[in-house]
Amino acid sequence: MSKTIYQLVDELPSGGMTVMALRSLDIVVPGEWQNLVGFDNTIRAVTGETDPAFIQQIGERAVYLFNDKSQGYQTALWLYQSVDRASSALGAAALANKVGEKVPLLGFLGNITPKAEKAQTIDLAVKLVVELVAFCQINGIPGDSIGDFLASLGDYSGESLMRMAALVCFDGLIPLGPDFIQMVLSRFNNMSPQELEQNQSFQGVKDQIPGGNSDGKLGFINESFGSVSGWMGDFVKSRGLTPQKVAQNLSNFIEFSDDKLDYLGAFLDVSTNYYEHTGIQTLARRLIERAVAEI
Amino acid sequence: MNFNRLRRIIPALLLAVLLLVTSTSCRAQDTSPYAQTQKQSTQRGATPAVAKNAEQGSSFNKFFPKSADGYQVVPAQEKKGFAEYKLNKDGKNVAVMSINDTVSTPDAQKKYQQSTEKIGGYPAAEAPGNATGVLVNNRYQVKVASRDPSFTKNDRVTWLQKFNLSGIAQLK
Secondary structure, eight states: OOOOHHHHHHTOOSSSHHHHHHHTTTTTSTTOOOOOOSHHHHHHHHHOOOOHHHHHHHHHHHHHHHHOGGGSHHHHHHHHHHHHHTSOOTTHHHHHTTTTSOEEGGGGTTTOOOOOHHHHHHHHHHHHHHHHHHHHHHHOSOSSSHHHHHHHHHTOOHHHHHHHHHIIIIIIIHHHOTTHHHHHHHHHHTOOHHHHHTOHHHHHHGGGSSSSSHHHHHHHHHHHHHHHHHHHHHHHHHTTOOHHHHHHHHTTTEEOOGGGHHHHHHHHHHHOOHHHHHHHHHHHHHHHHHHHHHO | OHHHHHHHHHHHHHHHHHHHHHHHHHHTTOOSTTHHHHHHHHSTTOOOSSOTTOOOGGGGGGGSOOOBTTEEEEEEEEETTEEEEEEEETTEEEEEEEEEETTSOGGGGHHHHTOOOEETTEEEEEETTTEEEEEETTTEEEEEEESSTTSOHHHHHHHHHHSOHHHHHTOO
16 A cells, blocks of 8 residues: 555655755755654644644544545645656665765766756656646645636745745756756747657656647646746746756765766756655645644 | 475465565554544545535635735635635735635534634634634634734734625525
């Protein structure tokens, strides 16, 4: 049987590559993310409640909500996990042992291969769409209008904002360079449904992407990416982000040279699962918020 | 001959026993205080978390207060039987507001049964998570929960009064 929601939250790592990579982004979204781990701990942090009996009651309702398949929370978890799993797990275990000391990236170059630019652009767009679909599975489509929904999406903070920052930095800027948004937009404009079909990340989650057939799904991804591209562009510009700046922050725990940024991208791909990590944190928060409101 | 066969079978049997023992011991490890709830909520025929006849979350939207006095009201969740809005000030989340149909959580009504306090004519009570709530028509729980210490009980009562409570009372 797969893990329970409280096991998933209890077992979130408090250190390791994913956590270190995300911490390196604190400079991008200062103070937004604390690595909140542990189910009861999350209940205390979200509600401010300290009475163990209340905490238990809130937790029980959250477990019930998660296990009711019709509520969409399990689908969201599956999406967050699948999109990370598509990135190869190669070398992740070996790297886990390296944490705490500086990892000389060059030593690992023999084991990792950067993805082709095409695969990388599709990955980025698929991840973004997964974010949108998972958001709807967790939160429904809140409010009465598209404007309400967008306001709700735009109100990202904490671990959700950190996930978007990591998406922009680790899956956009580092592997694809400063013009990654334009690159994805133009590539998707010329893409055939067959090309999309061949991508592993898309294959993993395609059943949950709206649009019917691959042609329709391609349209949906294109439209979603297009509509969030403005937000991403502002994010990059307002924070003065460049591949070098992001890499500089990562250099606190990884040694590499500037001309190997595509390898750094591949390294992050195989050694981190930031989507699943922060996704579980988002899911737990929303479940707990709902649970405490309902009891 | 028989012995040889036996020699081949025994390791296989031992392996099978080993696998069985390890897999059962792995499964028996859930000592969490939520293990019982996990079992209840996943067993065959378990009561779903949300009752079939719960009101749609979308019908709650129009009863929430609107942005005012420097506060922004932002939609957050809308599920069957539940809707939640954030209350932000200066870009910071200070409280959350919610309406839920207690048809799925009848225990939630208990705290209002002994209540002597009323807000907007409905029984009011303090709830877990620094929250104040009212129960409308003995069914719909309307709550405001503080997420920042600056948002006091008085603020919660003020914002509860901004809900269209009589509108909620019109729902069935």
